[in-house]
Amino acid sequence: MNFITLVTMIxxxxxxxxxxxxxxxxxxxxxxxxxxxx
Amino acid sequence: xxxxxxxxxxxGFIIIKRMKKEEFFTSRWGLILATLGIxxxxxxxxxxxxxxxxxxxxxxxxxxxxxLFIWSIPxxxxxxxIGKFTRKGPVxxxxxxxxxxxxxxxxxxxxxxxAIMFYYSVVTxxxxxxxxxxxxxxxxxxxxxxxxxxxxxSGFQPLFFHFIAMLIGSVVIYxxxxxxxxxxxxxxxxTLISILLIILVRAVxxxxxxxxxxxxxxxxxxxxxxxxxxxxxxxxxxxDTGAGWGLILTYAVYMKKREDVPxxxxxxxxxxxxxxxxxxxxxxxxxxxxxxxxAMSQISQSGPANTGLTFIYLPLLFSNLSSSFLVNTIFAxxxxxxLAFAAISSLISLIELTTKTFIDFGFExxxxxxxxxxxxxxxxxxxxxNLDVFANQDWVWGVALILSxxxxxxxxxxxxxxxxxIELVNGDSSDIKIGKWFNFIIKYLIPFQAIVLLVWWLASxxxxxxxxxxxxxxxxxxxxxxxxxxxxxxxxxxxxxxQKLIFDKK
Numbered sequence: 001m002n003f004i005t006l007v008t009m010i011x012x013x014x015x016x017x018x019x020x021x022x023x024x025x026x027x028x029x030x031x032x033x034x035x036x037x038x
Numbered sequence: 039x040x041x042x043x044x045x046x047x048x049x050g051f052i053i054i055k056r057m058k059k060e061e062f063f064t065s066r067w068g069l070i071l072a073t074l075g076i077x078x079x080x081x082x083x084x085x086x087x088x089x090x091x092x093x094x095x096x097x098x099x100x101x102x103x104x105x106l107f108i109w110s111i112p113x114x115x116x117x118x119x120i121g122k123f124t125r126k127g128p129v130x131x132x133x134x135x136x137x138x139x140x141x142x143x144x145x146x147x148x149x150x151x152x153a154i155m156f157y158y159s160v161v162t163x164x165x166x167x168x169x170x171x172x173x174x175x176x177x178x179x180x181x182x183x184x185x186x187x188x189x190x191x192s193g194f195q196p197l198f199f200h201f202i203a204m205l206i207g208s209v210v211i212y213x214x215x216x217x218x219x220x221x222x223x224x225x226x227x228x229t230l231i232s233i234l235l236i237i238l239v240r241a242v243x244x245x246x247x248x249x250x251x252x253x254x255x256x257x258x259x260x261x262x263x264x265x266x267x268x269x270x271x272x273x274x275x276x277x278d279t280g281a282g283w284g285l286i287l288t289y290a291v292y293m294k295k296r297e298d299v300p301x302x303x304x305x306x307x308x309x310x311x312x313x314x315x316x317x318x319x320x321x322x323x324x325x326x327x328x329x330x331x332x333a334m335s336q337i338s339q340s341g342p343a344n345t346g347l348t349f350i351y352l353p354l355l356f357s358n359l360s361s362s363f364l365v366n367t368i369f370a371x372x373x374x375x376x377l378a379f380a381a382i383s384s385l386i387s388l389i390e391l392t393t394k395t396f397i398d399f400g401f402e403x404x405x406x407x408x409x410x411x412x413x414x415x416x417x418x419x420x421x422x423x424n425l426d427v428f429a430n431q432d433w434v435w436g437v438a439l440i441l442s443x444x445x446x447x448x449x450x451x452x453x454x455x456x457x458x459x460i461e462l463v464n465g466d467s468s469d470i471k472i473g474k475w476f477n478f479i480i481k482y483l484i485p486f487q488a489i490v491l492l493v494w495w496l497a498s499x500x501x502x503x504x505x506x507x508x509x510x511x512x513x514x515x516x517x518x519x520x521x522x523x524x525x526x527x528x529x530x531x532x533x534x535x536x537q538k539l540i541f542d543k544k
Contacts, residue, residue: 009255012099020308
């Protein structure tokens with residue numbers, strides 16, 4: 001795989017999957033905090 | 039600002055009180071899985087791979103990613119906020135946000151999704167049929183898959199499977215929000231993701247799979263500079279995420295008051311595109327590894343009813359997956375089961391949107407579901423029996439979705455974009471705050487993108503149909519103007535009557 005392919009792969013897959021994992025982690029943390037407050 | 043906040047809170051409180059009899063999603067995860075079920079459909083699996091192949095692989099992925107941020111996510115945020123605030127289906131919701139004289143816009147949004155429900159149930163039926171064929175071994179023991187598709191699609195079997203699909207969807211909606219939509223989507227979406235991950239592992243470990251990955255992720259300059267690639271990327275975002283359809287708005291009606299809007303919206307947008315990427319990697323790796331002829335020409339084909347390689351070429355590839363018939367049957371069955379689950383979870387949301395509209399008109403849920411299920415089956419019959427009717431409806435109402443997205447942005451502009459963002463999106467319950475960039479996207483970018491897309495699609499039809507004005511042709515500008523015009527004129531004439539049905543019921 002050449003350099004441009006790798007960069008595109010990291011950019012696209014990293015943003016999409018990374019974004020999903022990031023927001024999922026935030027949501028889990030917020031839910032945990034809400035449960036603790038309740 | 040404080041007075042405004044109290045007013046919005048008070049309106050929300052009164053609406054919630056009136057909704058006491060309605061149900062709510064039990065948790066954030068129930069809501070997210072159900073909404074992911076809307077977004078993830080057959081478009082993620084068969085349309086995405088075909089469009090990527092036709093638009094230069096990696097070159098397509100860059101604009102596709104960009105439009106996630108400037109079309110899909112802002113519209114998903116908007117739908118969540120509108121549904122949660124108004125507690126009405128699209129007709130009542132748009133009337134409340136844009137003003138009662140624009141009730142017809144909400145009615146148009148609801149009609150477009152209802153018209154899609156008629157033929158999407160037929161598509162769901164096809165996926166069910168192919169799952170049954172894969173499990174029974176019929177699919178992989180056939181040598182001519184084109185013949186298998188032709189004999190299936192030209193007979194009465196699509197009607198039977200359309201009935202089954204509509205029945206399954208209606209039973210789920212009949213059972214209500216928690217026992218029906220939430221419970222079913224938890225099973226469907228989790229199973230779908232698990233199946234796709236299993237197939238993904240198999241696909242990327244196939245010999246020569248790396249060639250598929252190379253094509254999938256390599257950008258080519260000539261494609262990036264082509265405006266059509268950008269327009270196709272925007273179209274894919276408009277059709278595949280479910281943003282602007284009114285479906286997410288309908289599910290948001292059943293969000294608890296303390297539920298967040300922006301974080302959930304981001305999760306749906308990224309989640310949907312994550313699944314598209316997984317499906318794309320599976321298809322490209324498999325086709326490049328197993329195809330004996332030109333892989334690219336196979337993926338790029340529109341195939342029967344725009345289903346691409348799904349019903350003709352994939353079964354052929356699955357039969358060459360390994361030397362064991364059993365292993366091949368298991369993988370083919372898993373793939374078509376995932377496809378059927380993706381279709382069913384989206385069909386459920388389409389049925390719910392129409393049912394919710396009738397509930398807003400004063401129907402009781404169970405009666406509304408029986409009514410919607412029955413006419414959904416009846417109006418889907420022409421598409422089940424005739425692929426030309428199917429293609430016409432797919433074209434007319436698919437393009438109309440862009441108009442639906444524009445109507446949602448228009449409603450927010452009428453409401454006041456900044457007020458909408460501060461009060462409805464960034465309310466007390468939001469986990470993350472949305473900045474002023476949202477105002478710019480809703481005010482300028484969404485209307486601009488919608489106009490460009492509409493003009494492009496309708497103007498493109500001139501190139502493939504010399505009689506582009508003829509309303510009785512399958513896919514051209516004329517048939518769109520004719521069918522949209524008919525619906526819009528009726529809704530504008532009966533605007534006040536529709537208003538009364540929603541707001542003046544005893």
